[in-house]
Amino acid sequence: MIVMKFGGTSVADATAMLRTISIVESKLSQKPVMVVSACAKVTDGLYEVIQLAEACKQESAADAIAALKARHLGIVDDLNATFTAVNERKNREIRGKIDRIFTTLKEHLNEGNMSECDKAVIISSGEYLSSSIIAYAMNMRGTRTGWVDARTMIVTDDDYLKANPVSEALEKHASRVVKETCAKYTTMITQGFIGATADGKPTLLGRGGSDYSASLIGMAIDADRIEIWTDVDGVRTADPRIVNDTKGLHKLSYEEATEMARFGAKVLHPLTLEPAQKKNIPVYVLNSMNPSNEGTAILSRAIVFDGIKTLSYMENIRVINIYSMKMINTVGFMEKVFKTFAEHKVSVDLLSSSEASITVTVDASQNVDGAVKGLSRFADVTVDRDKAQISIIGKNIIGVRGLLAAVFTAVVDSKIYMISQDTTYLNLSIVVDRPEMSDVLRKLHQKIFENGYFS
Ligand code: ADP
Ligand code: ASP
Ligand code: MG
Numbered sequence: 001m002i003v004m005k006f007g008g009t010s011v012a013d014a015t016a017m018l019r020t021i022s023i024v025e026s027k028l029s030q031k032p033v034m035v036v037s038a039c040a041k042v043t044d045g046l047y048e049v050i051q052l053a054e055a056c057k058q059e060s061a062a063d064a065i066a067a068l069k070a071r072h073l074g075i076v077d078d079l080n081a082t083f084t085a086v087n088e089r090k091n092r093e094i095r096g097k098i099d100r101i102f103t104t105l106k107e108h109l110n111e112g113n114m115s116e117c118d119k120a121v122i123i124s125s126g127e128y129l130s131s132s133i134i135a136y137a138m139n140m141r142g143t144r145t146g147w148v149d150a151r152t153m154i155v156t157d158d159d160y161l162k163a164n165p166v167s168e169a170l171e172k173h174a175s176r177v178v179k180e181t182c183a184k185y186t187t188m189i190t191q192g193f194i195g196a197t198a199d200g201k202p203t204l205l206g207r208g209g210s211d212y213s214a215s216l217i218g219m220a221i222d223a224d225r226i227e228i229w230t231d232v233d234g235v236r237t238a239d240p241r242i243v244n245d246t247k248g249l250h251k252l253s254y255e256e257a258t259e260m261a262r263f264g265a266k267v268l269h270p271l272t273l274e275p276a277q278k279k280n281i282p283v284y285v286l287n288s289m290n291p292s293n294e295g296t297a298i299l300s301r302a303i304v305f306d307g308i309k310t311l312s313y314m315e316n317i318r319v320i321n322i323y324s325m326k327m328i329n330t331v332g333f334m335e336k337v338f339k340t341f342a343e344h345k346v347s348v349d350l351l352s353s354s355e356a357s358i359t360v361t362v363d364a365s366q367n368v369d370g371a372v373k374g375l376s377r378f379a380d381v382t383v384d385r386d387k388a389q390i391s392i393i394g395k396n397i398i399g400v401r402g403l404l405a406a407v408f409t410a411v412v413d414s415k416i417y418m419i420s421q422d423t424t425y426l427n428l429s430i431v432v433d434r435p436e437m438s439d440v441l442r443k444l445h446q447k448i449f450e451n452g453y454f455s
Contacts, residue, residue, distance in 0.1 A: 001031040001182075003223045005192060005214035008040035009231040010288035011130045014078030021138055023229065023291050024187065028143070033178055033221065034189040035214040036134060038126025039075070042068060043193075043207070046105075046123045053109050061109065069102050072129045079137045087140065094136040101128050116160035120202045123161075127191035127210070135189050146185035153177050153220070154195035154213060156203045163195055163203035165216055174220035190217070211269040215283065219275035226276055228268065229288040234296030235260070235267055238311040242438050243445045249309055250294070253301035256309050256395055257283070259426045263349070263391040265312040273298060301395060308394035308403070308448055315388050315437055316364040317349070319417055320372070323357040324379035334358065336378060344371035350389065350420040350429055359418055361389055361431060387417060388437035390444065391429040398425040410443040 004027070006020045024032050037043075045068055052061035076094055080086045105125045108118040131147060138145040153174035156163035181188040192210020195203045205212050211228055218226040235257065236246035252260075254277040261270040267285065276283045276298075286295035327333045337358055341348055346368055350361040362368055368383065375381045397403060398421070407430065418431040432440050 001033060001178075001221055001223050002027065003035060003214045003218040003221075003226045004032045005035040005210055005226070005228050006037065006288060007210065007228070007230045008037045008042070010229050011036050011038075011134065012040035014075050014082070016288070017075070017079065017130075017134055017137060018082065020229070020288055021134065021141065021143075023288060024138075025141075025143055028186055030224070031182060032187050033182075033217060033223070034134070034145075034187065035192045035210060035217060036127065036131050036189060037192050037210040039071070039130050042071075042126035042129070043123060046126055049105075049109065050114065050119055050122055053111060054114070056111050058111065065102065065105065065109075069098065072098050072133065075133055076136070079133070079140075083140050090136065090140060094132060097132050098129060101125050101132070117201055117203075120160045120204045123204055124191070124194045124202060127193050131189050131191045138187070138189070144186040146181040146188040148177055148181055148188055148190040150191040150194040150213065151196035151200070151202060153190065154205070154216060155198055156195040156205070158197045158201060158203065160201070160203050162206040163197075165195065165205075166198065169198060170216060171220040174217050178217070178221050206269070208266065208269040211272040212275075215272045215275040215281075218281050218283075219279050222279060223281055226281055226283045228272070228283060228285045230267065230285065231287065231289055232267065232285075233287045233290055233293040234285045235265075235298075235310060237309070237449045238441060238445045239265065239267075239313070242313075243311075243442055245450055246445070247449060248293070249296050251304050252296055252298045252309055253304040253395055254283075254298060255301055255424070255426060256304070256393055257298045259391075259422075260310055260312045260393045263312045263389070263393065263427060263429065264314040265310065304395060306394070306396040306399055308392055308397055308400055310393050311390060311441060311445055311448070312393060313388060313390045313437060313441055314349070314361075314363060316434060317361045317387050317389050317431070318364050318368060319359060319361050319384040319387050319431060320368065320375075321357060321359050321382045321384070322375055322379045323381075325356055326378070327356050327358075337375065340374040341371050344368075344374060346371045350418060350431070352418055352420050361387070361418065384417065386434040387431050388434045389429055389431050390437065390441055391427050392444070392448070393427055396425050397421075397428055403428065406447045407444065410447040411440050414440055 049064045108121045135145050135147040155166045155169040192213040235249045240246045254273040258273045261268040283298040348360045414436045421428045
């Protein structure tokens with residue numbers, strides 16, 4: 001069996017859905033399990049609806065909901081136009097289902113304060129809509145497709161908007177549900193991103209979480225491979241939205257891909273590789289707009305060569321400097337610092353230290369006020385805003401001759417606020433001013449990948 005996950009752009013409209021469906025239909029002999037995201041930008045739209053409701057802008061929220069509904073009904077119309085005949089009963093059924101999804105959404109949308117569980121229900125509408133419409137289209141085309149509610153498989157804790165899977169229960173439920181569905185149908189489709197607690201309360205796996213869902217299901221069913229279908233020809237030497245002449249990567253190790261994603265590359269959710277790696281299942285990143293491209297295989301590190309693979313970036317970070325003379329010759333200072341970050345649920349990315357100071361970076365989306373207040377009780381703290389972090393990722397980059405020389409020549413005109421190399425030699429990161437990030441990224445890419453110096 002294989003798991004095939006399709007992201008938002010791969011199911012953005014009727015044309016994209018039909019392209020996706022034909023990719024799946026060409027692989028029916030491999031027994032695909034489909035995992036889909038919401039149509040492109042729909043999840044953003046649902047977050048916006050919540051914000052509008054919270055700001056008591058009821059009319060704007062209602063308009064946004066109506067536009068989302070019209071978009072999905074429009075996709076059904078466009079799909080119907082491609083069928084030789086429309087089955088009126090099935091057409092009514094899918095329209096009824098879309099209606100019910102929006103009714104549920106509205107029931108959970110309150111003025112003012114909504115619970116995180118309510119928000120999870122509202123935001124999950126995107127994946128319920130896209131998966132229901134694709135299942136409808138596939139069945140209309142004669143591909144017997146079973147639609148499965150991901151909440152019956154993906155068991156999580158109750159951190160509603162960024163839930164963590166409960167592995168044992170998840171494996172048990174997902175393997176049973178997939179087995180039962182595939183016994184009845186040629187293929188099955190479920191939603192990425194969505195889960196539920198053991199007592200059935202709706203949860204989400206965090207933004208971009210559909211990749212993670214695919215990998216969790218792949219692990220549960222011992223899939224032969226997991227395919228992540230997106231809008232680029234596999235993982236590239238940098239984000240093609242910023243750098244023009246990127247090259248495709250044939251192979252990456254699980255560790256390299258995880259590091260790349262953890263340090264900002266949006267192409268994969270950072271937790272995707274963990275379940276796959278547990279069972280040594282290969283993960284392929286492929287392009288639904290160009291299915292003949294071989295994409296990138298993510299495999300065990302033993303099969304992957306050493307050296308630089310890709311550049312990733314985090315475009316808005318903060319640098320927190322913690323200074324105290326008391327740090328000199330005292331035991332347990334670091335512990336105090338990290339306890340404070342943990343108490344305030346602040347996740348730290350890079351770290352460097354000297355005799356009397358510790359410097360860390362954190363993603364700007366986190367609220368650091370509490371942590372800074374806590375740290376200020378025993379140290380002098382400053383926070384530098386508007387910084388960006390660029391990471392050079394690759395197995396054993398320590399062995400790459402001349403790497404630091406290349407970094408310094410590429411950034412000769414820019415300030416470097418911090419340099420950090422991780423101890424497993426997978427990642428060398430630098431911190432620069434945010435407005436300079438794209439330029440530095442391009443220069444680094446040119447130096448490392450375009451002049452043949454390191455190939
Ligand atoms: P999906 O909706 O299919 O999940 P995403 O937008 O989450 O797609 O991820 C795909 C995007 O990731 C690409 O369009 C690209 O801009 C971005 N990206 C960032 N870094 C890389 C990289 N190294 N290689 C390929 N794509 C990357
Ligand atoms: N639709 C969700 C998001 O936009 C999950 C995903 O696409 O992976 O974050
Ligand atoms: Mg994604």
